Amino acid sequence: MPASPSDSPAVEVVGLVKRYDERAVVDGLDLVARRGEVTAVLGPNGAGKTTTIECCEGLRRPDGGTARVLGLDPLEDAHALRPRVGVMLQDGGLPTGVPAAQMLEHVARMYADPRPLDELGERLGLTSFARTTVRRLSGGQRQRLALAAAVVGRPEVAFLDEPSAGMDPQSRHAVWELVRELRDEGVAVVLTTHLMDEAEDLADHVVVVDHGRVIAQGTVRDLVSSADDRTLRLDATPGLDTGAMAAALATAAGAPAVTEAEAGSYTVVGQVGPATVADLTAWLAAQDVLATRVTVGRRTLEDVFLDLTGRQLR
Numbered sequence: 001m002p003a004s005p006s007d008s009p010a011v012e013v014v015g016l017v018k019r020y021d022e023r024a025v026v027d028g029l030d031l032v033a034r035r036g037e038v039t040a041v042l043g044p045n046g047a048g049k050t051t052t053i054e055c056c057e058g059l060r061r062p063d064g065g066t067a068r069v070l071g072l073d074p075l076e077d078a079h080a081l082r083p084r085v086g087v088m089l090q091d092g093g094l095p096t097g098v099p100a101a102q103m104l105e106h107v108a109r110m111y112a113d114p115r116p117l118d119e120l121g122e123r124l125g126l127t128s129f130a131r132t133t134v135r136r137l138s139g140g141q142r143q144r145l146a147l148a149a150a151v152v153g154r155p156e157v158a159f160l161d162e163p164s165a166g167m168d169p170q171s172r173h174a175v176w177e178l179v180r181e182l183r184d185e186g187v188a189v190v191l192t193t194h195l196m197d198e199a200e201d202l203a204d205h206v207v208v209v210d211h212g213r214v215i216a217q218g219t220v221r222d223l224v225s226s227a228d229d230r231t232l233r234l235d236a237t238p239g240l241d242t243g244a245m246a247a248a249l250a251t252a253a254g255a256p257a258v259t260e261a262e263a264g265s266y267t268v269v270g271q272v273g274p275a276t277v278a279d280l281t282a283w284l285a286a287q288d289v290l291a292t293r294v295t296v297g298r299r300t301l302e303d304v305f306l307d308l309t310g311r312q313l314r
Ligand SMILES: Nc1ncnc2c1ncn2[C@@H]1O[C@H](COP(=O)(O)OP(=O)(O)OP(=O)(O)O)[C@@H](O)[C@H]1O
Pocket: 020, 021, 025, 043, 044, 045, 046, 047, 048, 049, 050, 051, 052
């Protein structure tokens, strides 16, 4: 049976390449995003996330590979895609001299069946600054307005570049609720984020990008349980010998990886069980060190992300 249009991916990127000054910042990247799913693209600063999304939005011309959105070419078919795709850019990309409400009304008029503005304004908390010009909005207010502009036209695909960056917790939850609702309405939501809790909470599919390529992907559950390791977190005196700690735990925990991510805050990843905790406390007692906190839990998406992409700054 031929695939119906709704079975085909809403976004399909194959072997995408984008170079700046001979340097490939996107280097053979493949990505699929489906209708009714939230696809979260994660990666360190400079990994190529925004560039990839901008190729899908028709804002950049790829140097290789293809990007298709709703089966169309984002550049050649830009006119046909405009009413069907919502875009929230990282820097807002909004005109700055007009009041917020006026800007949104103007955007809404471009669509056949826009969302009711009062309802959208209410749920994203836009009413308190409706008459403020865009340039005078705070960062979080501008983000909320940009999100409203991206979804007011009832898009089939929404590209949201760091949608909740710089937002207070209340706004972030309002954004998450809206994203879930879009997904439930069948929208393909593609978002980038540095917030691992955002990805854990929202994403049906996570794509981890580094150096312009996909290095891991799957559901959050796939990614965190690909190893059955657990993480032990320890708060104690800063500067403990992590090598010696790893050696002390080696019998109980296999070959654990011990790191001091922040001063006095240690992470042990490995086959952590009751004997590991016993060996750790014995080792600490032998050093005359008091643990102020020991917790054991599953690996989080952040643990997986740091394992995949390393701890050095980009
Ligand atoms: N117009 C441009 N000219 C030259 N280099 C560029 C241009 N746009 C992006 N780059 C470079 O491409 C690389 C990828 O940038 P991109 O914005 O796609 O990364 P990102 O993964 O979205 O990062 P972040 O998490 O910091 O937003 C970076 O090294 C950036 O400096």
